[in-house]
Amino acid sequence: MEPFRSHTGIGVPLRRSNVDTDQIIPAVYLKRVTRTGFEDGLFHAWRQQPDFILNIEPFSRGSVLVAGPDFGTGSSREHAVWALQDYGFRVVIASRFGDIFRGNSGKQGLLAAQVAQPDVELLWKLLENDPGTEVTVDLMEKTVQARDLTVAFGIDDYTRWRLLEGLDDIGLTLRHAEDIAAFEATRLARLPVTSAP
């Protein structure tokens, strides 16, 4: 995973709450067995509408999505994160995230930045009044800055550290390989195994 320190790009105001992962990418795109190329599925239904924000220049070139509360609820599909990244997004800002989506983002290097809803409203107004405004998201300082507006964002310390260092979870866990083996040695024999009985 590439280290993430700070990112600057066009901000996209998405005035919707409860953007579930079915909206981010519909199930029909989940049939693929590849890891890339999901950008065409991103917000597929909404992109059929000409006035959808990503169909409007310069928002179509955006890389910082500013969404309403409860972004990424519902299905566990990591394809939602892949689709956002494949389209070009590096950061999603919202006041609340679905837990699984937030976790998936952290694994893939998409920054899910938690910003208080009043600050989200300020960002929305700024981005709508001045389309194409660039937003700088600084993971070192935990700030979002656009023109003269600077707001703080929240992220848990461990995910922040992993993103800053670009560390891969499996590699980190395998440092505890002896602990895993020791735990397995103590597991009860009566616990089920999946081979047919």
Added chain:
Amino acid sequence: MGRTLTEKVWEDHLVHSGEGAEPDLLYIDLHLVHEVTTPQAFEGLRLAGRRVRRPDLTLGTEDHNVPTTDVELPIADPVSRTQVETMRSNCAEFGVPLYPMNHAEQGIVHVVGPQLGLTQPGMTVVCGDSHTSTHGAFGALAFGIGTSEVEHVLATQTLPLRRFATMAINVTSPDGRLRPGVTSKDVVLAMIAQIGTGGGQGYVLEYRGNVIENLSMEARMTICNMSIEAGARAGMIAPDETTFAYLKGRDHAPQGADWDAAVASWRELRTDADATFDAEVDIDASALTPFVTWGTNPGQGVPLGERVPDPATIVDENERAAAEKALAYMDLAAGTPLREVAVDTVFVGSCTNGRIEDLRAAAEVIEGRKVADGVRMLVVPGSMRVRFQAEAEGLDAVFTAAGADWRSAGCSMCLGMNPDQLAPGERSASTSNRNFEGRQGRGSRTHLVSPLVAAATAVRGTLSSPEDLD
């Protein structure tokens, strides 16, 4: 100080305690896999030269993509077929047991685990599917994960996790019963409407109280299944005699002296009297009536006897905007009595309500009656085992005599990854778990309901409960 059920299971699975911001490392007892969220995980293992650490704790099934007709034939959709074939080759390559299409044990992953007795109290269970919360009905800590985490569990049989907060959901009534015609589906829909789709974020919900204690295992699974729709990581119910009776004799349940030892240890899996939850919510079930959703998230629900709400009465600006968008999408006018809303399709099935008790409940309502003209009713058992059981009881004959379609097992119209979809603009009453925009097909409109309401709706053609029938 006492510990909650969640904390007990957590601590029993600690491989490594995290220090400071570092998460704990938790051992995973059972990893269920299906064709949709695994291909990229297996590919990751291959690229890194890793193996599946514990194929004997991993079980695969094919459910999301599979057609529910002609299951003995190859899948017609080439993309779906490729994904299912990829699942088979991955499971063969990595030694993971798999129940493929047309196998007697095939079915929806969250129906298969419990019916085989693989899901047991006190275990940790994960799957690349958010409805893994279903297995919490046994007092297991069970939750959905993303594909990166699937790869992580395949490689290490562990997950790095920060502790979840705990929330008690106390569901009570004076006599511990629900009113006639009211089911655990109505309880969980009412709960989500009460706390909201984000109300459970970060929490494990522990369902407690006399109403929960009186529910069957299958009814408990329906409640735990939809914990994710309140945003929760997991739902749990302490195991009791109902749990033990359900498990006893199942294929993978312990036997003989092991059974006795297991039950003795399972009895300890209760929240201690002096333990505290991070939050508590009370649900008064005494006044509960059948519940139905009107909008495009599972929190947008009201009792069936009410009207479509007026967004103008909603104070919160975001909620109001969401309600306006939802009504426009659903093509519903505020103030319309829900009982007057006509549907095109009724779907009975899914990991929420695709078990034998659900099919029995729907069959009892529809027996001797007919599906209304112009309405299509699809009955999709959650697993092949459920299908065989239903056929042994003659339920298939009841459904087909009423004019319903009787199908093979799979996720089917819950998410429309197979041919079972609504056409644009079509409306369903569905026993599934999500009424999101486009969930059951592009432009589809979904009302979430219980199996009883689904069956009554099929008969009348408008949203109905059994008491509306002659």
